[in-house]
Amino acid sequence: MSLLEVSRLEAFYGASQALFGVDLALGQGELVALMGRNGMGKTTTVRAITRMLRTTRGAIRFDGRDIAGLPSFRAARLGIGLAPEGRRCFAGLTVAENLLASARPGPWSVETATALFPRLGERMGQTAATLSGGEQQMLAIARALMTNPRLLILDEATEGLAPVVRQEIWAAIARLKQGGQSILVIDKAFSELRAVADRCVILARGQSVWTGTPADLSREIETEFLGV
Amino acid sequence: MRDLVTEHRLNIVLALVLLAGPLVAHAADEPFMVTLATRAAILALAGVGLNIALGLGGLVSFGHAAFFGLGGYAVGILASHHQNYEPLMTWPFLVNGTNQMLILWLVAVLVSGLAALVIGALSLRTSGVYFIMITLAFAQMLYFFAISWPAYGGEDGLSIYVRNAFPGINTLRPLDFFLLCYAVLMVVLVAQWRMTGARFGTALQAVRQNEGRVAALGLSPYRIRLAAFVISGMVTGLAGALYVDLNRFVSPSMMSWHLSGEIMVFIILGGVARLFGPVVGACLFVLFEHVFGSFTEHWQFFLGAALLAVVLFARGGFIGVVAGRARHD
Amino acid sequence: MTVALFLEQMLNGLQLGVMLFLMAAGLTLIFGVMGLINLAHGSLFMVGGFVCAAVAAWSGSFWLGLIASLAAAAALGALVEIVVIRRLYDRDHLDQVLATFALVLMFSEGVRFVFGSFPLYLDPPAFLSGPVTLPGGLPYPAYRLAIIIAGLAVAAGLGLLISRTRLGMQIRAGESDREMIAALGVDIRFLYTVVFALGAALAGFAGALVGAIQSVQIGMGEPVLILAFVVIVIGGIGSIRGALIAALLVGVVDTMGRLLLPMLLSNVMHASNAAGVGSALASMLIYLLMAAVLVFKPKGLFPANA
Amino acid sequence: EPVKVGMITTLSGGGASLGIDSRDGFLLAIKQSGNKDVEVIVEDDAQKPDLAVQLADKLIQSDKVDVLTGIVWSNLAMAVVPSAVAQGKFYLSTNAAPSQLAGAGCNPNYFSVSYQNDNLHEAAGEYANAAGMKKVFIMAPNYPAGKDSLSGFKRFYKGEVANEIYTQLGQTDYAAEIAEIRASGADGVFFFLPGGMGISFMKQYAGAGVEVPLIGPAFSFDQNILQAVGDAALGVKNTSTWSKDLDNEANKGFVAAYQAEYNRLPSIYAAQGYDTGNLLLSAMASASVTDADAFRKALEAADFKSVRDKFSFGPNHHPIQDIYVREVIKEGDIYTNKLVDTALTDRADAYVADCKM
Amino acid sequence: MTEPVLEIRDLSKSFGALRVTDGVNLDVRPGEIHALIGPNGAGKSSLIKLVAGEIAANSGSIRFAGQEITGFDQIARARLGLTRTFQVSSLIPEFSARGNVMFAAQARRRSVFGFLGQVARDPELVDEAMQALERVGLADRAGVRVSELSHGEKRLLEIAMALAMRPRIFLMDEPMAGLGQEGSARLVGFLDKLRSEAPILLIEHDMDAVFQLADRISVLVAGRIIARGTADEIRNHPDVRAAYLGEDEA
Numbered sequence A: 001m002s003l004l005e006v007s008r009l010e011a012f013y014g015a016s017q018a019l020f021g022v023d024l025a026l027g028q029g030e031l032v033a034l035m036g037r038n039g040m041g042k043t044t045t046v047r048a049i050t051r052m053l054r055t056t057r058g059a060i061r062f063d064g065r066d067i068a069g070l071p072s073f074r075a076a077r078l079g080i081g082l083a084p085e086g087r088r089c090f091a092g093l094t095v096a097e098n099l100l101a102s103a104r105p106g107p108w109s110v111e112t113a114t115a116l117f118p119r120l121g122e123r124m125g126q127t128a129a130t131l132s133g134g135e136q137q138m139l140a141i142a143r144a145l146m147t148n149p150r151l152l153i154l155d156e157a158t159e160g161l162a163p164v165v166r167q168e169i170w171a172a173i174a175r176l177k178q179g180g181q182s183i184l185v186i187d188k189a190f191s192e193l194r195a196v197a198d199r200c201v202i203l204a205r206g207q208s209v210w211t212g213t214p215a216d217l218s219r220e221i222e223t224e225f226l227g228v
Numbered sequence B: 001m002r003d004l005v006t007e008h009r010l011n012i013v014l015a016l017v018l019l020a021g022p023l024v025a026h027a028a029d030e031p032f033m034v035t036l037a038t039r040a041a042i043l044a045l046a047g048v049g050l051n052i053a054l055g056l057g058g059l060v061s062f063g064h065a066a067f068f069g070l071g072g073y074a075v076g077i078l079a080s081h082h083q084n085y086e087p088l089m090t091w092p093f094l095v096n097g098t099n100q101m102l103i104l105w106l107v108a109v110l111v112s113g114l115a116a117l118v119i120g121a122l123s124l125r126t127s128g129v130y131f132i133m134i135t136l137a138f139a140q141m142l143y144f145f146a147i148s149w150p151a152y153g154g155e156d157g158l159s160i161y162v163r164n165a166f167p168g169i170n171t172l173r174p175l176d177f178f179l180l181c182y183a184v185l186m187v188v189l190v191a192q193w194r195m196t197g198a199r200f201g202t203a204l205q206a207v208r209q210n211e212g213r214v215a216a217l218g219l220s221p222y223r224i225r226l227a228a229f230v231i232s233g234m235v236t237g238l239a240g241a242l243y244v245d246l247n248r249f250v251s252p253s254m255m256s257w258h259l260s261g262e263i264m265v266f267i268i269l270g271g272v273a274r275l276f277g278p279v280v281g282a283c284l285f286v287l288f289e290h291v292f293g294s295f296t297e298h299w300q301f302f303l304g305a306a307l308l309a310v311v312l313f314a315r316g317g318f319i320g321v322v323a324g325r326a327r328h329d
Numbered sequence C: 001m002t003v004a005l006f007l008e009q010m011l012n013g014l015q016l017g018v019m020l021f022l023m024a025a026g027l028t029l030i031f032g033v034m035g036l037i038n039l040a041h042g043s044l045f046m047v048g049g050f051v052c053a054a055v056a057a058w059s060g061s062f063w064l065g066l067i068a069s070l071a072a073a074a075a076l077g078a079l080v081e082i083v084v085i086r087r088l089y090d091r092d093h094l095d096q097v098l099a100t101f102a103l104v105l106m107f108s109e110g111v112r113f114v115f116g117s118f119p120l121y122l123d124p125p126a127f128l129s130g131p132v133t134l135p136g137g138l139p140y141p142a143y144r145l146a147i148i149i150a151g152l153a154v155a156a157g158l159g160l161l162i163s164r165t166r167l168g169m170q171i172r173a174g175e176s177d178r179e180m181i182a183a184l185g186v187d188i189r190f191l192y193t194v195v196f197a198l199g200a201a202l203a204g205f206a207g208a209l210v211g212a213i214q215s216v217q218i219g220m221g222e223p224v225l226i227l228a229f230v231v232i233v234i235g236g237i238g239s240i241r242g243a244l245i246a247a248l249l250v251g252v253v254d255t256m257g258r259l260l261l262p263m264l265l266s267n268v269m270h271a272s273n274a275a276g277v278g279s280a281l282a283s284m285l286i287y288l289l290m291a292a293v294l295v296f297k298p299k300g301l302f303p304a305n306a
Numbered sequence D: 001e002p003v004k005v006g007m008i009t010t011l012s013g014g015g016a017s018l019g020i021d022s023r024d025g026f027l028l029a030i031k032q033s034g035n036k037d038v039e040v041i042v043e044d045d046a047q048k049p050d051l052a053v054q055l056a057d058k059l060i061q062s063d064k065v066d067v068l069t070g071i072v073w074s075n076l077a078m079a080v081v082p083s084a085v086a087q088g089k090f091y092l093s094t095n096a097a098p099s100q101l102a103g104a105g106c107n108p109n110y111f112s113v114s115y116q117n118d119n120l121h122e123a124a125g126e127y128a129n130a131a132g133m134k135k136v137f138i139m140a141p142n143y144p145a146g147k148d149s150l151s152g153f154k155r156f157y158k159g160e161v162a163n164e165i166y167t168q169l170g171q172t173d174y175a176a177e178i179a180e181i182r183a184s185g186a187d188g189v190f191f192f193l194p195g196g197m198g199i200s201f202m203k204q205y206a207g208a209g210v211e212v213p214l215i216g217p218a219f220s221f222d223q224n225i226l227q228a229v230g231d232a233a234l235g236v237k238n239t240s241t242w243s244k245d246l247d248n249e250a251n252k253g254f255v256a257a258y259q260a261e262y263n264r265l266p267s268i269y270a271a272q273g274y275d276t277g278n279l280l281l282s283a284m285a286s287a288s289v290t291d292a293d294a295f296r297k298a299l300e301a302a303d304f305k306s307v308r309d310k311f312s313f314g315p316n317h318h319p320i321q322d323i324y325v326r327e328v329i330k331e332g333d334i335y336t337n338k339l340v341d342t343a344l345t346d347r348a349d350a351y352v353a354d355c356k357m
Numbered sequence E: 001m002t003e004p005v006l007e008i009r010d011l012s013k014s015f016g017a018l019r020v021t022d023g024v025n026l027d028v029r030p031g032e033i034h035a036l037i038g039p040n041g042a043g044k045s046s047l048i049k050l051v052a053g054e055i056a057a058n059s060g061s062i063r064f065a066g067q068e069i070t071g072f073d074q075i076a077r078a079r080l081g082l083t084r085t086f087q088v089s090s091l092i093p094e095f096s097a098r099g100n101v102m103f104a105a106q107a108r109r110r111s112v113f114g115f116l117g118q119v120a121r122d123p124e125l126v127d128e129a130m131q132a133l134e135r136v137g138l139a140d141r142a143g144v145r146v147s148e149l150s151h152g153e154k155r156l157l158e159i160a161m162a163l164a165m166r167p168r169i170f171l172m173d174e175p176m177a178g179l180g181q182e183g184s185a186r187l188v189g190f191l192d193k194l195r196s197e198a199p200i201l202l203i204e205h206d207m208d209a210v211f212q213l214a215d216r217i218s219v220l221v222a223g224r225i226i227a228r229g230t231a232d233e234i235r236n237h238p239d240v241r242a243a244y245l246g247e248d249e250a
């Protein structure tokens, strides 16, 4: 059975519809890449899964349980951890507080998280508002890990990071996956994505239009849906 | 674009209603209704003043009663000196009181504008909640000063017994005085309307929405805000001047924080940043006060409830509900 | 003026400061932590005073009254949060000011409807009602001593709660991004209700404690409210430490101003004029202090998130 | 002849209890008389002067009342009275009577049925002499009524003023003032702190354990306030135009009827409201309100049974009356006042000479 | 060689113990794109803020267009023609796209205190705004409120506003951030042409874009410039590879 199963999901911002039927499945220990051009509904799908956006049509099942009616903190407590688009660190809190505020027990702790991002370890007492863009991005990922999620969602988690750090993060993602972590990734770095993803789901105009393994991803599909 | 047209039409209708009401009341020999409308028009003018700072400039001033009161005291003091035939000062040169509204208005506008310049120059260094509170503090300061300063009546206030004079008009007749206040209100509204679409209004609205961007474009947000605050204080001061003539009385309660709150209430009831927002709000407020005030001594409870309902559920106030969301270009 | 009197007045100033802090504590919590301007804080203060007075009169026990006032204010706070405040977090300050201004009107008339228009009786418990003798031979009201202790305890407790506990972190996180903290698994809605109720309970607590030496009447919260705002703004919004220090500063400046200004002025004018003018200036003093602080430090003395 | 009365008084907000008592006393008199010719329109001024002015305009222009009454506060009276009497209406004051309206600003159509504002303070000064106080500490809020009060006190007090202090209007903490009182070596304290200020002061004074005796005007000792102050007020002397134990028929009837009607003891505001009602009724009995001169004469005669033994008007239409000293006592569960002395006999006021009418 | 437009000498800035800018020397010459790259937290954004006048330097000097501007505030610098685009779009949300650009044009004229003439009917401002919008390809969206524009459109509008300022230099902080591959490619093309109008100081983590556009690249690490050169020189610079590019960046 899949850990996450989204079917025929529709979503609205006010009166305007953003999702017109998204299907997506992610098995335990799997890494799925959610792909598509700008504005096709990737973030919106994530917002629906994390219940930050109310949806009325379509189903979202997590670990067999229908979560479409839950408030977002309940969905998170079931084990969904999010590193959101645009970082959204808690500006007034220090790095340490950002990590601790929403932490839940499990293998990830301040020690393990700062081992992954040593730079954060050096900045523990600094408020998030004064971190550099990339440091904030690291903090957002570490913060999601500290909730010890069963499913980790990374929405543009490498945006604004230096190439070295990006490589480190991709390496970390690969290690996490090896350790059995289920992950949903959105990123515009297709070559890296392809290297780690078990499966890809492509969205176009709010619909899932293609699902398959990275190996099956043909040039034609890429040009048609990803604009590469 | 359609919304804009609706709002323009609505504004014209509102202006006509506010004019027609007292004319009808006058014909029906109900002078008090005329007085009530005058009160509404003057309070509306105070609201229009605040709306320039608050609606267009996003400056939530919780101390506009200070300018209302200063405008009022300027009139009260000059008029009382005139009535008592005592010069205001004799050194270094002689200054006499006067009962000419045009002069009194000018003085009221200058005094409140000057005060707004000083208060604004200091307050605008802060922002957000700090700005709300520091404007409140300045108003409280003036309020306590007025209460305890004995020369002009302190807390007892100052009566001027007869209304001041305006050339060609018998201000003692309720309808005449109403028409005068109405005319002032309309002139200020037209001026505000022009200003909103002009370069200053554009800059002011831009500052409200994104101060950092305006600075990055090489314009000083501080100066734009300060200018708006001064204009705003002047208009509210002019309203205070008229208010004193309406009541023939000025007292520190014109500067109390309750009044600052009420001026804000007009704006919210009618619609923030809407040209006629304060006009509608002030009319509703005055009506409410008088209709409910004679029903029950607990009328303030219902006033609170109504206000709460508007804030929570009717965002955009009356004009927002009738004419839809505001648009800017 | 003797040195002893001067010292005693300093003490009075500090004590007024602690009392101001006690009155401002709940407001600091809500204002600083949740980013909400709550003009109705004064009303909750009043409710605390009235409930304590009513229950103390009915049961004969001040302590029962105190507990009841805490409970009533907390419950009312929770109710207000759920019905009204919840809709205001993502609004601008203007809406918050006006909605809570509306609540002030409703509470004042509501309390009058329930308790009548007349001031209520509330006295400190008997064993705290007289003076005690401080070291140095100064008689000092026992109850005020108790208020000082309560105020400092509240300051310490709040300071720890906000800066040291996870609850505090979560609340502050919620202030900067409610949606995000919820998406990380924190029930921020409930947390905010709790915080608001806590702030309300502190207001009620202060109303009950202070009500025993002041007058329990409609409108008792208004002067308090404005002073509490002054205190918080001088201290820097969101800083418990700042609020405490600002409260002490305001207490001392106000007390000493009332004492010294008339005295100074009597050197240059007739005594009874000096008393009047001095007092007029004294009443403006704390507002001047606030204006001066904000002109030089626009975010208060101890800006949070500096 | 029917008479229309417009009553503007404070029924909402912090000062409501005074207005409610004034209204209830006044209406009780009308009700007792059974006179159907009196129509009373009551309006709430919420203690705001500008609202009071509007209400006066409404009552005069729209309801066309003949007589106005009811204002509690001097600042509201100053806003309303001059223009109302200028428009030919009668104004009967149930409470506020600022010095301006007693002196140069007096008006034939304006009658104070209460006192002149200074009276109670003057009586307190006289009482301080009688009680042998040599050095009195005096204190009032910093606003016109407060200043009048201290000068009223000093007008009659002959001893030394230990210190003269103006507190802030609405002040709630008096620790600093109490410390000064203790340090001043005074043998008496005179304070005028109306409403909640007085409650706070007396509670804190008792808590501080200062033993110097207090005197004040009745405003801080009315029935409603005493219940809130409790033991802290016991034994304090205060000056008043009226006391519930004044031994005359009118007063006994009034106190009993008021308690029966409203289920609480009357206050000085209720008593003055009641007298005002009866004054109006007495004038109506002998003249028509449409004949202003005759009606004014009838009012001047003050031909009614006042609850204050003696009552007559001086040439400035302010009362000439005795001013008493009361002491706060506890009767069963109720804190109330007991008459102990008369401070001033047949007192008019200090401004009568300035009144030209 | 032509005189540099912007010249930074020995600039230093500390936050407490942290030296974010440590004796930086850098210049931007007419017509060039000078890229600034470096690890996260190296101090790139801080350097832009120092140049734009948003924060003040501790020491060192900045010359711009032949003038010493170290002591100038942000507003004065903007008036001299120093225009920056924001990493997160910073627009006036309730104005239309055209309104935003018109306001920029108004700001260039430093004209604030006009109370009567209606901006919407001011042909000069309207024309200028429409030209700028056309150049970035937003002309058909001119009347749309900014809050209703998509992310990519906002990024373009950001540049249109900068155009309307007719600056003497552009300071751009990660203009590609958030754009997809297509959008980035289009923006690269646009910037390529823009350099002839005014030079660009460009911060970017998108190495494809940097290597394609930059005439010179400066590498900032821990507040210090550790290398400077052409794309090829930097690509193969061992220190830069270690500190920033990593091993498999081509």
Ligand SMILES: Nc1ncnc2c1ncn2[C@@H]1O[C@H](COP(=O)(O)OP(=O)(O)OP(=O)(O)O)[C@@H](O)[C@H]1O
Pocket (backbone or CB within 6 Å): A013, A016, A018, A036, A037, A038, A039, A040, A041, A042, A043, A044, A045, A085, E150, E151, E178, E180
């Ligand atoms: N808050 C909002 N209000 C209205 N419409 C929105 C909002 N957020 C997104 N949209 C619209 O929903 C659609 C999908 O947006 P979404 O953010 O999910 O795209 P995305 O695939 O994540 O794109 P990107 O790669 O740019 O992040 C877009 O057309 C966008 O304009």
Ligand SMILES: Nc1ncnc2c1ncn2[C@@H]1O[C@H](COP(=O)(O)OP(=O)(O)OP(=O)(O)O)[C@@H](O)[C@H]1O
Pocket (backbone or CB within 6 Å): A126, A130, A131, A132, A133, A134, A135, A160, E015, E018, E020, E038, E039, E040, E041, E042, E043, E044, E045, E046, E047
């Ligand atoms: N106000 C401040 N107080 C303390 N440290 C600060 C402050 N502002 C920035 N910093 C620190 O200075 C360093 C440089 O920040 P800057 O934003 O300039 O980095 P950057 O090079 O732009 O990085 P990125 O590529 O990640 O955006 C960072 O480590 C940041 O944490």
Ligand SMILES: [Mg+2]
Pocket (backbone or CB within 6 Å): A042, A043, A044, A085
């Ligand atoms: Mg997205």
Ligand SMILES: [Mg+2]
Pocket (backbone or CB within 6 Å): A132, A133, A134, E044, E045, E046
């Ligand atoms: Mg940066």
